[in-house]
Amino acid sequence: YRVDSTEDVAAALAFLLDERRTWLSGADAPPIERLSMLASPRTVALVTPDATLTWLCHPEPDSAAVFAHLLGGTGAGHFSVGPRRTALPLSQKYIDSTMTVQTRWASLSVTDYLPHDVPQGRTDLTRIISGQADAIVSFAPRPEFGQGQVTLEVVDEGIRVLGTNEPYVLRSPGVLWNIATDGNQQTAHAIVEPSKGDVVLELRCGTEEIGPSDVPELERRATSEAYWSDWAKTLELPKLKPDLMKRSALTLRGLVHADSGSIMAAATTSLPEEIGGVRNWDYRYCWLRDAALTATALVSVGSTDEAENYLDWVHRVLETLPGPERLHPLYTLYGTSLPPEAVIDSLPGYAGSRPVRVGNAANQQVQLDVFGPIVELIVELANAREKAGDPDPLSDRDWELVCAMVEAVQRRWFEPDHGIWEIRDNPRHHVYSKVMGWVTVDRAVDLATRFSREALPEWAELRDQIADEVRHKGWKDDVQSYTAAYDGTDLDAATLHIGLSGLIDPTDPRFAATVVATEAELRSGSTVYRYHHDDGLPGIEGGFHLCAAWLVEAYLLIGQRLQAEALFDQLVAAAGPTGLLAEEYDPIAERSLGNHPQAYSHLGLLRCAQLLA
Known part of the structure; x- marks a missing residue:
């Protein structure tokens, strides 16, 4: 110059x-x-x-x-x-x-x-x-x-x-x-x-x-x-790591798009799951699942407005569809369909990690687990209203949404899907998706009983049918674990929800065996991988912070508190100096990977602190 x-x-x-x-x-x-x-x-x-x-x-x-x-x-x-x-x-x-x-x-x-x-x-x-x-x-x-x-x-x-x-x-x-x-x-x-x-x-x-x-x-x-700051003063935060928990709550609220009521999965696109790799996705949209889990986490610390506004957003999306079973996994922040996934060739990517993507092809996938988290959010919201003395804890509008989610499960639960991890390969009968179908119906039946709503007689039959199928087809003696899907012996951290959700009793020896198998196969030091099977994409990825949080909860359910505390401490140590967590973690290089900050990671961190406090 x-x-x-x-x-x-x-x-x-x-x-x-x-x-x-x-x-x-x-x-x-x-x-x-x-x-x-x-x-x-x-x-x-x-x-x-x-x-x-x-x-x-x-x-x-x-x-x-x-x-x-x-x-x-x-x-x-x-x-x-x-x-x-x-x-x-x-x-x-x-x-x-x-x-x-x-x-x-x-x-x-x-x-x-x-x-x-x-x-x-x-x-x-x-x-x-x-x-x-x-x-x-x-x-x-x-x-x-x-x-x-x-x-x-x-x-x-x-x-x-x-x-x-x-x-x-x-x-x-x-x-x-x-x-x-x-x-x-x-x-x-x-x-x-x-x-x-x-x-x-x-x-x-x-x-x-x-x-x-x-x-x-x-x-x-x-x-x-x-x-x-005024909002933070109203929160009921866990006593464990209170400053970090407050930062997690603020981060989750920072991902809320107040104008629309939607909630972003993360703030960025294309931060790599492997430095120099191609697993670079756009997470700036509203996933039904991620947003429901985020809103549930905020309800759990005493903030309900985000949940109310998100459920209104879901209603508006449903009004554009012929039936609730046609919900896409994700939408733009204003609830419209995403444009086709595209690549910005002019950008070299973070640390040379190409391609840089905008849009997300997962928009066109079938993900049949998305109905469960929405109903669980309504359960938590009803509980919060009841605790606050609300004379109508379960509103007609919320019950209407519960019924719509059950209807969606009735129509499609038996289909294969792409699963929570949006695997870009042939659909499978994923255990986690079936479990979330069961959660949808189980929670609906419970809400009907608690709040004098009318549940159709076939709901209880459907709940039991799904549970029986999962118990029978999801377990594999060869690996002594419930597996990722009915058709294989590969493991998936999301399958821990068979016990976390209550579909099987956490004291069931098969759940304890699944926890042990997950630890042996998918845990690596301070982190837990989602799965290790071939998903049709080149390269590898880091461990998933949310999966580590699930394993913490699973440890607690089987009486392994010391293990839970140790993994939680490692999860806390992965947070950056300002308290933020990305999507994934590389235990070898000891650095974060994936989009940042990630709602999943922070809601998992909050959940662990609440359980351990």
Whole structure:
């Protein structure tokens, strides 16, 4: 980078910093567990340990990325802040009970949050630079995953981003910007001096308004933080690891899309299950199962609004279908069908892990377990209402949904499916899916008895029929375990639900044998794999945090508390410095894998703490 004048110094320094970031993002990407999530009721973003905004989508979390640095390095879009004098950060942490993240160096800090007081269709991000040391700022928006070309126009109060389908502005009064180009895309650089007063940078996506906000920044931040902290005060958290449990609850709520009532499975797409591998999926959507389990976890700590809104979302989806048995496994956040799965060839992927995918072909799969978690959520919600003194714990609307889920099971439970793990191979008669069919009907019969609702006589017969078939066809003497599916002897951690659900009594020797077999075959040190059989895809994957949580619960059910406590401690140790968990864990490299943060992992962690407390 050639410097022809003193005016180019800021751009030159920022260029060198960007080059370093580019190298790090490819050759040695920041560990996934070190990424921190910002959240508002409408969207999410990720920040690296050195305060680079590495992931932000607009207008929705499942839309195209404006900053895709996470999957493509600096060329894919980033918004970075760092000390002018190169130094490593000292710490990154959340402001207690909020989703505000603070990154600190010696004499410099950056505070990031997503404001809440913005209209629908708009995404705002605020970055506050404080301290005595000068900082370098680089602003490189790359809408549509970097596939569009933008022009940056410096104006009196900041920068306008031109050449996009939607307007973007960066409000930065008093900052002197230098625009550099790589021959294709433009990047804005500046040196700022927070010693003269905090530097406030306000990114606004979806508006041309670059003037001052009607509400002072301090008040906007207070509103944002109160949304989280006021809610956190109402929670009934387990006494075990209370700070980490609070962070898990906040993370789960951060994945809630308040405008629609849906809940994301994770904040990202294409973070790899194997570094350099192809098992890279898009988890930014609403899975019926994942969302129901997340809402159930939030009910368990005393928050019911998310469950109410999610069930309303399910009702709206059902209104678009000819019958409940036609529910897809997942939908967009607004409950519509996903577009076809596609690959973004221009992005090299996290640490070179290709392909980068958008959309998810699992949308077209048959997954017959999804009805059970919805009914279990209604059970937990009814219990919570009853505990709170609600005269109508099981509403007509909820009972209608229970009946619809039973109807779906009646029509399809005997079919093979792709299972909870969405295996891209031929459908099988998965034990877990059958167990969840049984759960659907069993819980429905129980609800009818408890709350004087009418259950059809054939429901109890169907419940017993499913249970008898699973007990008979799911057990294999050869491996002394219940297995993944009726047609093989391969094991699956999800099969532990045959005891966790109550389909068989946990004191049944066959359940204890299944736990032992699962430990021997699928546990590796601090983690538990989903399965080891050939699923038709190349490569391998890490252990699954949720499976480790299931094994903790199974240990407790068979009286192995010391084993449960030890595995829970290892699960806790896998959390990153800000308390977040990704989807999977590599016990050899001792690093996280998969999309991040993952709802499954945090709801599993909460469940374990509740059982062990």
